[in-house]
Amino acid sequence: MSTSTINRRHFLKIGITAGGGLILGMEYLASCSPSGSNAPAAMQTLNAFIKIGTDGLVTIMAPNPEIGQGVKTALPMIVAEELDVDWKNVIIEQAALDTDKYTRQVAGGSGSVRSSWDPFRQAGATGRQMLVNAAADKWKVAPNTCTTEAGMVFHKDSGKKISYGDLVEKAATMPVPKDVKLKDPKRFKIIGTRIGNYDTKAIITGKQKYGIDTKREGMLYATIIRPPAFGQTLESFNQDAARKYQGIKDVVTFDNKIAVLGRSTWEVMQAARSIKPVWKDDGTLESTADYKANFNKTLEQLPKESKRKDGNIKKGLAAGTKTFEATFECPFIPHNPMEPMNFFADVKADSVELYGPIQLPDKARNTIAEKFKIPKEKIKVGMTRMGGGFGRRLMTDFVEEAVAVSQLAKAPVNVIWKREDDMGGGFYRPMALYKYKAATDSNGRLIAWHHHSVGVTGNTSREDNFPAGAVPNLQVDTHEYKSPVTTGPWRAPIHNYIAFAEESFLDEIAHGVGKDPVAFRLELLEQAKAQPVGKMDYNPDRYAGVIKKVAQMAGWGQSKPGVFQGISAHFSFQTYVAQVAEVSNVNGQWKINKIYCAVDCGTIINRSGAENQVEGAMIDGLGHAMFGELTLTKGKPDQTNYDRYRLIRMREAPPVEIAFIENNEKPTGLGEPALPPVAAAIGNAIFAATGHRLRSQPFMNSEAVFSVQKQQSEV
Amino acid sequence: MAVFNLTINNTDYKVDVDPQMPLLWVIRDFAGLTGTKFGCGIAQCGACTVHLNGDAVRSCSVPVSAIGQQKIVTIEGLSEKGDHPLQKAWEEVDVPQCGYCPSGPIMSAAAFLKDKPQPTDQEIDNLMSGNICRCGTYNRIKKAIHLAAQGGKS
Numbered sequence: 001m002s003t004s005t006i007n008r009r010h011f012l013k014i015g016i017t018a019g020g021g022l023i024l025g026m027e028y029l030a031s032c033s034p035s036g037s038n039a040p041a042a043m044q045t046l047n048a049f050i051k052i053g054t055d056g057l058v059t060i061m062a063p064n065p066e067i068g069q070g071v072k073t074a075l076p077m078i079v080a081e082e083l084d085v086d087w088k089n090v091i092i093e094q095a096a097l098d099t100d101k102y103t104r105q106v107a108g109g110s111g112s113v114r115s116s117w118d119p120f121r122q123a124g125a126t127g128r129q130m131l132v133n134a135a136a137d138k139w140k141v142a143p144n145t146c147t148t149e150a151g152m153v154f155h156k157d158s159g160k161k162i163s164y165g166d167l168v169e170k171a172a173t174m175p176v177p178k179d180v181k182l183k184d185p186k187r188f189k190i191i192g193t194r195i196g197n198y199d200t201k202a203i204i205t206g207k208q209k210y211g212i213d214t215k216r217e218g219m220l221y222a223t224i225i226r227p228p229a230f231g232q233t234l235e236s237f238n239q240d241a242a243r244k245y246q247g248i249k250d251v252v253t254f255d256n257k258i259a260v261l262g263r264s265t266w267e268v269m270q271a272a273r274s275i276k277p278v279w280k281d282d283g284t285l286e287s288t289a290d291y292k293a294n295f296n297k298t299l300e301q302l303p304k305e306s307k308r309k310d311g312n313i314k315k316g317l318a319a320g321t322k323t324f325e326a327t328f329e330c331p332f333i334p335h336n337p338m339e340p341m342n343f344f345a346d347v348k349a350d351s352v353e354l355y356g357p358i359q360l361p362d363k364a365r366n367t368i369a370e371k372f373k374i375p376k377e378k379i380k381v382g383m384t385r386m387g388g389g390f391g392r393r394l395m396t397d398f399v400e401e402a403v404a405v406s407q408l409a410k411a412p413v414n415v416i417w418k419r420e421d422d423m424g425g426g427f428y429r430p431m432a433l434y435k436y437k438a439a440t441d442s443n444g445r446l447i448a449w450h451h452h453s454v455g456v457t458g459n460t461s462r463e464d465n466f467p468a469g470a471v472p473n474l475q476v477d478t479h480e481y482k483s484p485v486t487t488g489p490w491r492a493p494i495h496n497y498i499a500f501a502e503e504s505f506l507d508e509i510a511h512g513v514g515k516d517p518v519a520f521r522l523e524l525l526e527q528a529k530a531q532p533v534g535k536m537d538y539n540p541d542r543y544a545g546v547i548k549k550v551a552q553m554a555g556w557g558q559s560k561p562g563v564f565q566g567i568s569a570h571f572s573f574q575t576y577v578a579q580v581a582e583v584s585n586v587n588g589q590w591k592i593n594k595i596y597c598a599v600d601c602g603t604i605i606n607r608s609g610a611e612n613q614v615e616g617a618m619i620d621g622l623g624h625a626m627f628g629e630l631t632l633t634k635g636k637p638d639q640t641n642y643d644r645y646r647l648i649r650m651r652e653a654p655p656v657e658i659a660f661i662e663n664n665e666k667p668t669g670l671g672e673p674a675l676p677p678v679a680a681a682i683g684n685a686i687f688a689a690t691g692h693r694l695r696s697q698p699f700m701n702s703e704a705v706f707s708v709q710k711q712q713s714e715v
Numbered sequence: 716m717a718v719f720n721l722t723i724n725n726t727d728y729k730v731d732v733d734p735q736m737p738l739l740w741v742i743r744d745f746a747g748l749t750g751t752k753f754g755c756g757i758a759q760c761g762a763c764t765v766h767l768n769g770d771a772v773r774s775c776s777v778p779v780s781a782i783g784q785q786k787i788v789t790i791e792g793l794s795e796k797g798d799h800p801l802q803k804a805w806e807e808v809d810v811p812q813c814g815y816c817p818s819g820p821i822m823s824a825a826a827f828l829k830d831k832p833q834p835t836d837q838e839i840d841n842l843m844s845g846n847i848c849r850c851g852t853y854n855r856i857k858k859a860i861h862l863a864a865q866g867g868k869s
Binding site: 067068069070194196197199200201203204205206207208209210212213215221246263264265266267270336337338339340385386387388390416418419608609612613615616617618619620623641642643647648649650651653655656 | 716732733735736737739740743744745747748749750751752753754755756757759760762789790791793797802805806809810811812813814815816817818821839840841843844845846847848849850851852853854855856857
């Protein structure tokens with residue numbers, strides 16, 4: 001359960017638009033401190049901007065970057081609901097970066113809807129009240145005798161009615177009401193319905209522009225040659241042939257990189273092939289096998305300080321009547337958004353324009369200001385709709401490169417990465433190794449749990465998440481392994497792998513003590529509720545709720561001949577998700593027939609978008625668990641395009657069945673939480689079917705189970 | 716460098732480029748039609764799918780010199796008003812998440828529906844497995860293709 005406390009003050013600015021409409025500029029300051037590891041580090045502030053035209057059309061700005069998570073549609077739905085307007089009269093515009101006006105402009109941490117819910121509702125409701133007050137004043141009646149519906153104000157007794165468009169000019173002169181009443185959720189007409197993605201029409205006709213499509217007067221396309229292995233530096237190169245290639249305008253070098261600029265994308269990419277740079281390194285570059293060996297060595301010792309300690313882990317393990325141990329290997333994986341990295345930059349003497357796909361536009365501006373010594377107010381940042389990101393566009397390396405190239409070439413540039421650059425370019429999900437130990441007592445109760453991990457990142461654990469809180473003796477120990485390979489958040493960071501490790505291990509323990517895996521989890525959650533141990537991020541009742549729901553959906557425990565089930569559940573971004581995977585053997589191959597999923601994300605804003613996020617996250621989690629692995633040979637990625645790096649394809653995507661727990665809780669994260677549980681649901685189903693425990697990803701490497709499927713898709 | 720005369724969406728274009736330049740980049744950078752997307756450059760992801768005389772091809776792997784008189788149709792030319800049964804179905808089913816690649820699967824499906832107007836699930840699986848959707852909307856894509864095949868009646 002989220003224990004957020006939100007203190008809010010707000011003020012509104014009113015003005016008349018050039019066209020005579022009303023502008024409600026709403027600024028809300030919300031201090032928000034949800035408990036748990038997903039809590040934002042700093043205070044969050046948020047701001048919306050609404051325009052109502054005299055024609056009754058309502059323009060709602062979408063301040064957050066749209067990456068496919070659906071916020072460009074979902075956030076304006078919240079405003080439109082409280083404002084009480086007809087959705088067909090709503091126009092949505094993507095805002096540029098302006099943190100004075102729109103404070104939180106972020107696509108990350110599954111946070112857009114949960115941080116916008118309260119202030120966006122207030123924004124809509126305040127606007128509605130002003131329009132009601134204007135009508136009441138005009139008709140000389142009490143405002144509380146007026147009602148609204150679909151952009152109209154009504155006065156029942158007199159039968160009068162008037163449209164918002166006819167009221168906006170008057171409303172703009174009215175005082176701003178305070179403490180307006182929000183709608184009873186029972187009266188929601190837009191929230192919770194199915195509304196199509198606002199940009200779909202543009203997308204399906206090829207009109208929607210992405211960053212890679214940016215073209216401006218005088219702009220040059222650029223490609224960059226980067227060191228092929230992590231840890232290498234540039235020694236020398238010859239640019240003569242490249243400069244002679246058709247359409248090439250310039251070649252520049254910076255930061256151990258070489259940029260080739262010209263009139264078209266393919267020409268710069270072709271010309272770059274003629275440059276054969278000489279790279280050097282210090283001879284210490286590591287391969288995948290080195291990481292594995294060094295990780296194992298690291299885990300021979302405990303770190304100086306634990307992340308979490310409950311009870312006494314040594315005594316707890318020693319007191320067990322049964323003990324369990326398991327090791328889980330997590331590979332590096334690239335993000336692989338379909339739109340490769342790209343960014344437009346135009347560096348002029350006194351200003352910089354940046355335009356492109358970015359999850360953290362404010363961070364990009366700050367980084368550029370600092371690195372290139374340019375005043376922040378001279379940097380303009382525009383956001384394009386993004387062709388995916390999955391965390392990769394939380395980085396700013398591609399923006400920094402575009403600025404460097406534009407500055408050196410003295411021209412506006414669009415730097416476009418090849419797939420090979422994108423996949424080989426780092427900021428991967430960190431490679432990691434997890435070792436677990438656990439003990440149960442004579443009643444089969446979990447009395448000790450030790451998490452010991454190492455990875456190429458700061459924290460490989462989520463130490464206050466389940467089963468923490470349910471186990472009397474629990475310890476979490478992590479090590480950071482330093483490497484020149486760059487890592488970063490990958491959709492549901494850490495959760496995306498730890499859910500596999502822990503939900504597989506819990507399954508193993510349940511089977512080991514002869515308990516049903518669903519009952520075993522529910523028993524632990526009862527324990528966490530009755531006698532909680534230490535800090536815990538989750539609400540045991542809501543956690544148990546999704547497990548019970550999915551068990552019911554899947555007919556858990558009922559006999560289905562030839563079908564084997566596995567359960568998994570995980571809590572992340574304040575959302576609870578439980579899944580049951582079903583596998584069966586078809587002509588000697590294990591096939592995933594179906595995955596059931598129950599989600600508690602509080603109030604659903606856009607049911608179509610919500611289902612799409614959940615289903616997409618499940619397929620994404622399945623695909624990467626099955627096939628995702630990036631290996632290194634002396635620091636150089638072995639897979640740099642889809643011929644050697646396999647992504648899930650249509651024929652491998654099973655049907656899914658999704659149910660939401662219907663409640664009026666505040667909305668919680670949804671872009672990520674359905675991904676983490678998938679892998680263990682499959683692994684546990686495979687165990688139920690074969691007795692073989694999957695402990696490493698990708699699963700296709702487990703020849704005992706998936707040997708036949710290891711072949712590449714025939715496409 | 717060589718001059719090529721191309722017909723894209725019934726409009727004539729004249730370009731002076733390397734004969735080896737893939738059609739994708741002629742369409743995007745020279746004809747200025749950006750609905751056709753770059754995903755991998757090696758015919759693995761299908762984001763660049765266009766029609767050549769009605770057949771679906773991966774434009775990233777067809778050199779411009781191989782086009783000759785063949786008529787090119789891109790997503791922008793699939794229908795005049797964006798109302799091809801597949802486009803309508805994509806909207807109805809609310810398929811896209813990030814929305815970057817849909818021109819690929821739509822163009823692939825539009826080509827095969829001409830030969831297989833009533834495809835089965837398995838046929839759709841086989842015919843569409845050359846198009847990657849990184850957002851994982853495969854089940855909705857399949858549903859939209861069935862919907863289009865049934866004349867928009869679900």
